[in-house]
Amino acid sequence: MEIIMSILAGFLFTVGLYLILTKNLIRIIIGSSVLSHGAHLLLLTMAGLKTGAPPLLGLEADTYVDPLPQALILTAIVISFGVTSFILVLGYRTYKVTGAAETDQLRGTDTDE
Amino acid sequence: MSNWLILPVLIPLIAGIVALFFPKHVTAQRVWAFITSMILIGVNIFLLTYILSNGIMTLELGGWEAPFGIVFVGDSLATLLTTTTALVALPIIYFSFSTIGVEREKYYYYSFFQFLIAGVSGAFLTGDIFNLFVCFEVLLLASYALIGHGGTKTQLKESFNYVIVNVVSSAFFVIGVAYLYAVTGTLNMAQLSERVSEAGSEPIITVIAILFLIVFGLKGALFPLYFWLPGSYSVPPTAIGAIFAALLTKVGIYSIFRTYSVIFNEETAVTHTILLVLSAVTMIIGVIGAIAYRDVKLILVYNVIVAVGFILFGVASLNSDAFVGAIYYLLHDIVIKAALFLIIGALITAAGTSKLSGMGGMIKHHPLLTWMFFISALALAGIPPLGGFPGKLMLVVGGAEAGHYIVVAVMMVASLLVLYSVIRIFLQGFLGEPMLTHAEQHGSIKAQMPPIVFLVALSAFMGFGAEIMYPFVESAAETLINPRAYVEAVLGGNS
Numbered sequence: 115m116e117i118i119m120s121i122l123a124g125f126l127f128t129v130g131l132y133l134i135l136t137k138n139l140i141r142i143i144i145g146s147s148v149l150s151h152g153a154h155l156l157l158l159t160m161a162g163l164k165t166g167a168p169p170l171l172g173l174e175a176d177t178y179v180d181p182l183p184q185a186l187i188l189t190a191i192v193i194s195f196g197v198t199s200f201i202l203v204l205g206y207r208t209y210k211v212t213g214a215a216e217t218d219q220l221r222g223t224d225t226d227e
Numbered sequence: 228m229s230n231w232l233i234l235p236v237l238i239p240l241i242a243g244i245v246a247l248f249f250p251k252h253v254t255a256q257r258v259w260a261f262i263t264s265m266i267l268i269g270v271n272i273f274l275l276t277y278i279l280s281n282g283i284m285t286l287e288l289g290g291w292e293a294p295f296g297i298v299f300v301g302d303s304l305a306t307l308l309t310t311t312t313a314l315v316a317l318p319i320i321y322f323s324f325s326t327i328g329v330e331r332e333k334y335y336y337y338s339f340f341q342f343l344i345a346g347v348s349g350a351f352l353t354g355d356i357f358n359l360f361v362c363f364e365v366l367l368l369a370s371y372a373l374i375g376h377g378g379t380k381t382q383l384k385e386s387f388n389y390v391i392v393n394v395v396s397s398a399f400f401v402i403g404v405a406y407l408y409a410v411t412g413t414l415n416m417a418q419l420s421e422r423v424s425e426a427g428s429e430p431i432i433t434v435i436a437i438l439f440l441i442v443f444g445l446k447g448a449l450f451p452l453y454f455w456l457p458g459s460y461s462v463p464p465t466a467i468g469a470i471f472a473a474l475l476t477k478v479g480i481y482s483i484f485r486t487y488s489v490i491f492n493e494e495t496a497v498t499h500t501i502l503l504v505l506s507a508v509t510m511i512i513g514v515i516g517a518i519a520y521r522d523v524k525l526i527l528v529y530n531v532i533v534a535v536g537f538i539l540f541g542v543a544s545l546n547s548d549a550f551v552g553a554i555y556y557l558l559h560d561i562v563i564k565a566a567l568f569l570i571i572g573a574l575i576t577a578a579g580t581s582k583l584s585g586m587g588g589m590i591k592h593h594p595l596l597t598w599m600f601f602i603s604a605l606a607l608a609g610i611p612p613l614g615g616f617p618g619k620l621m622l623v624v625g626g627a628e629a630g631h632y633i634v635v636a637v638m639m640v641a642s643l644l645v646l647y648s649v650i651r652i653f654l655q656g657f658l659g660e661p662m663l664t665h666a667e668q669h670g671s672i673k674a675q676m677p678p679i680v681f682l683v684a685l686s687a688f689m690g691f692g693a694e695i696m697y698p699f700v701e702s703a704a705e706t707l708i709n710p711r712a713y714v715e716a717v718l719g720g721n722s
Contacts, residue, residue, distance in 0.1 A: 130398075134391065134395065139387070142391060146391060146394040146395065146398075149394075149395065149398045150394065150397070150398045150401070152398070153398040153399075153401040153402050153405070154401065156401075156402055156405045157401055157402075157404065157405040157408075159405075160405040160406065160408055160409035161408065161409065182408075182414075183405075183408065186357055186404070186408075186414075189357070189361060190360075190401050193361070193364045193397075194397075196368065197364070197368065197371075197390075197394055197397075200368065200371060200372075200390070201387075201390050201391070201394070204371070204375060204383070204386060204387060204390060205387065207375075207378060207383060208383040208384070208387055211378060211379075211380055211383050212380055212383060212384060214384075217387075220384045220387060220388075
């Protein structure tokens with residue numbers, strides 16, 4: 115199971131990186147979001163999957179699942195959610211102000227002229 | 228008593244949240260921001276002196292014992308940095324009053340500023356690597372907002388790049404944490420230190436170390452990951468550029484200090500050699516940029532990159548003299564970069580342009596600004612007895628002890644070129660033929676002088692008062708060289 119998850123995480127990285135390397139602003143934003151989800155999946159997988167019972171008080175079992183990675187990815191997902199919504203607004207604002215939907219139109223600053 | 232340790236994070240956080248409630252009352256915003264940063268300085272200085280006399284202080288958040296809960300660790304290094312942060316934040320806030328513009332102030336400028344300070348202080352104090360990631364995100368989100376604040380065309384262009392670069396590096400940070408957790412099963416830095424030394428020289432540890440070097444190198448603008456810095460630090464208003472140049476790269480550098488001394492201290496042959504080479508190249512690339520550009524803001528921005536190289540050279544040398552030098556230089560660099568950015572901000576206000584060719588003869592109308600710039604330029608280059616000197620001296624001594632003579636030579640040459648790059652601004656912008664009559668000056672800079680004088684005085688104190696500073700810096704270097712003390716302070720009996 116861990117192998118499949120690792121491959122899936124790698125696949126998400128590939129997709130994310132490919133999207134980030136394209137020129138369209140929206141694709142870049144979606145790419146960054148996919149990339150962080152790949153990282154979250156990796157974080158979850160790294161602690162081992164389904165190694166025991168859910169870590170609940172009162173539940174008798176020999177081994178329990180490590181709850182820490184879940185706490186970590188919850189935090190990471192919330193952060194990535196906030197950042198993604200921020201970039202979406204930033205991308206929209208950039209498009210409104212500069213009229214650029216592609217990165218090559220964003221190149222250079224006014225001081226270069 | 229240990230609850231005090233949360234205050235450097237809590238004060239700016241609460242100050243920022245409270246400021247959200249009265250955005251349109253600009254005067255109230257200013258007074259509130261000023262008072263809270265004064266309090267922040269007071270608390271930090273108190274903590275610093277307390278820790279120097281009583282040893283490392285730890286705070287277990289929520290009462291969960293280390294290594295299970297998150298800990299805040301106040302050692303001399305962390306508190307020296309939070310104190311410097313607070314000391315730099317106050318003058319920059321004062322400088323913002325007259326330069327940032329009422330529109331920005333009405334749209335939560337001071338709140339974002341305070342959140343940035345909260346994130347930076349948190350990153351310095353935390354003793355948990357995932358919490359470090361969270362603090363990074365706090366300060367980065369505030370910086371995303373600040374860099375695009377005001378929404379001018381150039382700002383938006385650069386902030387998009389800045390945000391994407393940092394989102395990618397944050398993803399790498401999570402990956403690094405995941406690997407580290409898989410290998411060691413802990414996230415507490417003190418326990419990581421123990422577990423990693425038990426694991427010994429396993430290659431996976433080196434891989435993780437390099438992964439973290441990439442993450443922190445991106446935040447700290449280490450070669451070859453510095454490409455985003457010149458654009459994004461030069462487009463926002465000077466006050467924001469100043470706080471970025473003073474603090475943001477320094478957080479990345481601090482994280483390298485911490486991880487490379489406490490955690491990855493076993494197998495140094497690979498990692499520290501990479502760090503050594505990269506720091507040397509960073510110096511070279513930085514000075515080339517500083518000399519090549521004729522825009523005063525860009526000259527300074529490239530000097531930020533040079534300083535990253537200098538400081539990380541100290542880490543790569545890995546002996547106590549070099550660490551003392553690196554920490555001293557780091558602290559001084561926070562102050563002097565803020566000072567130089569504010570001076571340049573005032574210069575641009577007066578001249579109405581950031582191009583060197585468009586200014587000249589400032590000394591005629593602004594003698595105080597001119598001499599302040601001259602002093603800071605010398606301090607930046609490390610001319611004795613000013614503030615940059617003790618740090619650079621110790622870096623050279625430490626580097627020579629470690630036998631890195633070539634890099635020491637590169638550093639000397641780089642220092643000279645740094646001096647050349649800033650003296651060029653002095654000769655052309657401040658001396659030279661006056662371009663503008665007094666009537667043509669683009670606005671008064673009187674209100675901008677107090678913070679500049681304060682920062683330059685602080686930098687001069689770090690030079691002349693090196694005797695007073697030294698015990699603090701030495702005890703900070705001690706925890707880096709000998710992480711046992713750090714580990715014992717955090718884990719106590721239950722390791």
